[in-house]
Amino acid sequence: MVGMPMGGLGGGAGGTRPGNSQKDKEWLQDHPVSLRRIAELFRPHLRTVIFVMLLIVASSLIGLAQPFIIRELIDVAIPEQNVKLLLALAGGLVLIALVNAVLGVVQTWRATLMGQKVMHRLRTGLFTHLQKQSLGFFTNARSGEVQSRLTNDVGQMQSVITNSATSIASNLTTVVATACAMVAISWQLSLISLVVLPPAIILAKQTAKLRRKITGARQREMSTLTSIIEERLSISGVRLAKVMGTGTLDAEQFTDSSSKLIDLEMRSALAGRWRMAAMSIIFAGVPAILYIVAGLPVTGDGMSIGTLVAFTGLQAGIFRPVMGLMSISIQWVSALALFSRVFEFLDADQALPVPNQPRRLAHDAVRGEVEFKNVDFRYPGARANTLRGINLKLEPGTMTAVVGATGSGKSTLGSLVPRLLDPSSGTVSLDGVELRQVQPQDIADVVSVVAQESYLLHASVRENLLWAAPNADEQQLWNALEAAQIAELIRSLPEGIDTQVGQRGHRFSGGEQQRLAIARTMLRQPKVLVLDEATSALDTVTEALVQQALDELALGRTTLLIAHRLSTVLRADKIVVLDEGQIIESGTFEELVKLDGKFARLVNNSELAQQRS
CATH class of the missing domain: 3.40.50.300 (P-loop containing nucleotide triphosphate hydrolases)
Incomplete structure (x- = not known):
């Protein structure tokens, strides 16, 4: 039978999902994506976006009331044995936790539902578009590439939308609000806390860079292992192995790939541990410095115990969102790469276009005359x-x-x-x-x-x-x-x-x-x-x-x-x-x-x- 070397997609199906930030950047250089086009996906859900952002801001602001309540408990309610104030403040702590829990559930529900609807629209649109492509499109696409973009890439975009986007908004709001609260409680202690941020940020970036490099290698090796499984354990692969007697060689290749994964998994687990240990020491040292400053007669004059405890709690809570914001660039590049890859398939020209007003043929009325x-x-x-x-x-x-x-x-x-x-x-x-x-x-x-x-x-x-x-x-x-x-x-x-x-x-x-x-x-x-x-x-x-x-x-x-x-x-x-x-x-x-x-x-x-x- 004559083979059909179909054409269709001009060099557009190369490669698997980018394994790290550098590959994402390289992909985006060759396949830029319009931010306006991404925004258009969320236009039907604008009210939900605004609602989720308001929930995030409200949750962050409500949570900041906790250190001020603690300060009042320690400095006023407990020393004065004011039972009424004590119960009110304690109730306030419980109420804050309850309100934030409810806001968190509602936020997750609305954000996830919005993300699923956007993904549903993209997934069904991509599937329908691909159905209209010629055989040449699929002939030129690498094995599994179409399925990967339709399932893996679109699936990862769900995480970007519902987790990364809300995480960025939440971290940014928390950092700004917490910094304002810290200054309001004690601007002197705030200056001391800011001193440790630069080394912590540098160590965090170095650790993230090291882990991305190892993760990229691990993903590539996992792809190799998956390919061996798919090819060697399919019916045709097993039959070929038995006929060719390559079972031992296949097992050796699988074992070698699996052994490499052990090394990469160990390196991934231990990557940056010393740097993270140094960061932990820095984080632990900041409260110690604050206690010393508060205890010295020159710097601690007039500072109450409640102020110190409240400030220490705020200081401990600001580092996590700061570190989260440091990874925004990585998340942003990865998100754009995902959208770009899906849009590339959506933009593929149809080799078999359908007219805007196609002619209809009734099955029973067709005679079956075909003419070239x-x-x-x-x-x-x-x-x-x-x-x-x-x-x-x-x-x-x-x-x-x-x-x-x-x-x-x-x-x-x-x-x-x-x-x-x-x-x-x-x-x-x-x-x-x-x-x-x-x-x-x-x-x-x-x-x-x-x-x-x-x-x-x-x-x-x-x-x-x-x-x-x-x-x-x-x-x-x-x-x-x-x-x-x-x-x-x-x-x-x-x-x-x-x-x-x-x-x-x-x-x-x-x-x-x-x-x-x-x-x-x-x-x-x-x-x-x-x-x-x-x-x-x-x-x-x-x-x-x-x-x-x-x-x-x-x-x-x-x-x-x-x-x-x-x-x-x-x-x-x-x-x-x-x-x-x-x-x-x-x-x-x-x-x-x-x-x-x-x-x-x-x-x-x-x-x-x-x-x-």
């Missing part, structure tokens, strides 16, 4: 056209076979009928309506393809059939299986039609998979059928069974038969010979044999000559 007019096709990046000047009409209810050497353009021609590709020039029409103008769903409803390699869902036989016709009843399912020459086999299985087909259908043989795919196609009742070398990979006995099923399927339908074995073209009403993308001969079997041209030579050199003699 002056069709040329060239794959992106190719030096020459794969198809050149194709003029061909498929009459309703007839079978047209396309034959030719490998690379002549047979499969490309077949891909134009269900509009898996669009011609570079010229038109392909169905019942006189150009396919570019037809609603894609209508094309799928009336045109079906049976290819050499069938694809079955990892589900039951019933679910695979219902995937094509969700409203089909039990009798219709069995009728399709009967027509596809596989009903008897399905009945003989312990679970019958509810038997699981396995990954990619490996529970069944190649011929059985093909017949199940034919049964599924029958349920769609297509008006136009493309048979793309559907029996070329089968043995003679299996081919005969599949051919029976195909004959039943093609009965009364406009059929384009792409033939690898010339024996399959005997039943065709018309035969077209392709050579280097051009139709060089066309006619009935007998007409082409009498012509004594390319087709006649193909016949004489094939097993068909023996069958006819």
